[in-house]
Amino acid sequence: MALCVGAASSQSLAVNDQDQSGDVTADQNLSVTDVTDETAAVTTATANAYDAYVEDGDLTLENRQQVSGTTGAMSYMEVTGSSGAQTVTNTAATGNAADGGLYAGILNARVRQQTTGPSIAATSYIDAGEAETGYLSSNTQAIANSQGFGMEHGAGTMEVEQSNSSTVSAYGGADYNYVEDEAVVTASAAANNVTSNAIGDSTQTIAVTQENTGPVTEARTQTYYDNIYAATSQATASGNNVSIENETGPLSAAANQDNDSQIIASAESGAYDFGASTTIAYGVANSMVAGNYGEGITIDSTQFNGEDGSVDTYASFEGGYGYDASVSANSIGNASTAFACSDCQSTMDIANRQENQADIRAATQMSIGGSGRSISGTATAVGNTASYYVTRPGG
Secondary structure, three states, X not given: XXXXXXXXOOEEEEEEEEEEOOOEEEEEEEEEEEEOOEEEEEEEEEEEEEEEEEEOOEEEEEEEEEEOOOEEEEEEEEEEEEEOOEEEEEEEEEEEEEEEEEEOOEXXXXXXXXXXXXXXXXXXXXXXXXXXXXXXXXXXXEEEEEEEEEEEOOEEEEEEEEXXXXXXXXXXXXXXXXXXXXXXXXXXXXXXXXXXXXXEEOEEEEEEXXXXXXXXXXEEEEEEEEEEEEEEEEEEEEEEXXXXXXXXXXXXXXXXXXXXXXXXXXXXXXXXXXXXXXEEEEEEEEEEEEEEOOOEEEEEEEEEXXXXXXXXXXXXXXXXXXXXXXXXXXXXXXXXXXXEEHHHOOEEEEEEEEEEOOOEEEEEEEEEEEEOOEEEEEEEEEEEEXXXXXXXXXX
C-alpha cells in the first residue's frame, strides 16, 4: 500500500492497519544452460508493506502492522554451462515493511509492528559446480520488522515500537567452477530495524522501542569456487538495529532495545585457485548508531541482552593455491555509537545504559593446502561497547 500526496495538500493524515495471518511465500527455480549476457533472479516475499510521502505539506502517520503467518522466499538456480557475463540474484523475506517521509513539512508518526509467526526465512543457492560466469552478485535478506523515515527540509517527531518472536534466517550459497571477475555473496538477518535520514534544514525527535524474543536470528553463507579472481562472502545477523542520520538542525534520539534471541552469523568459503578472498561474519544483539552533521545531538539509550541472547560468529576459508585471503568474525552484545559535527559548534548530551547477560563468542578458521602470498584472521568478541565523538564533516 502506498500514499503519495502532492503540493495541493498542506495537511495529510495517513492511517494504516494491516494484519497478515496466512503464509506468504515466493519460490523460484531456474535452470540455465548457456547465457552470454546476464542471468538475473529476484525473489521477494513480504507479508505487509506500506509507504507514505508528502511534498510541501505536513503528514500525520499512524501505522500498525501484524504478522502471525510464515513469510518465506526461496531461490534456486542450476547452471550447467555459463550463466553469462553477469549473474545477479536478490532474495528477500520481510514480515512488516514501512516507509514514511516528506519534503518541506512536519512529520508526526506513530508506528507499531509485530511479528509472531513461525519464521521469516530467505534462502538462495546457485548450483554451478561445473559452470562459469563473469561476475556474481548474490544477496539474501530476512527482516521481521523494518521502518524507514526520510525527510528533506522537515521536522519530524517519530515513535516506533517493534516486537518479534519469530525465527529469522537468511542463507546464501554458491558453487561455481570458474568466476572470471568478482563474486560477492551476502546474507543478512535482522529481527527489528529502524532507519531515519534527514537532509537539508531538518530536525528529528525519535523514540524507538524494540524487543526480539525469537528462538534464533541467523545469517549464513557458504561458497566454493574452483577458480576465481576475487571472492567476498559475508554473513550479518542483528537482533535490534537503529540507524539515524541528520544533516543540519538538532537531533534527539531515544532507544530502548531488548534482545533474548540467539544471534548466529556464519560465513564459510573455499577456493582452489584464487586471487583474493574475504570472508566476514558479524553478529550483534543490539545496535544503535546516531549521527548529526549539524548543530547538536541528544541520545538516551538502554540496551539489554538477556541470557538467551548469545552471539556466535564463525568465519572460515579453505584454499588451495592463491594470493591473498582474510577471515574475520566479530560478535557484540550491545553496541552504541553517536557522533556530531565539530565545525558546527555542536553539543553532545549522552545517556547510555548497557547490560549483557549472554555468552559472546567469535571464531575463525583458515587453511591453505598449497601456497599463498598473505593470509590474515581476526576474531573479536565484545560484551558492551559505546563510542561517542565529535568530528569534522566527512571524517
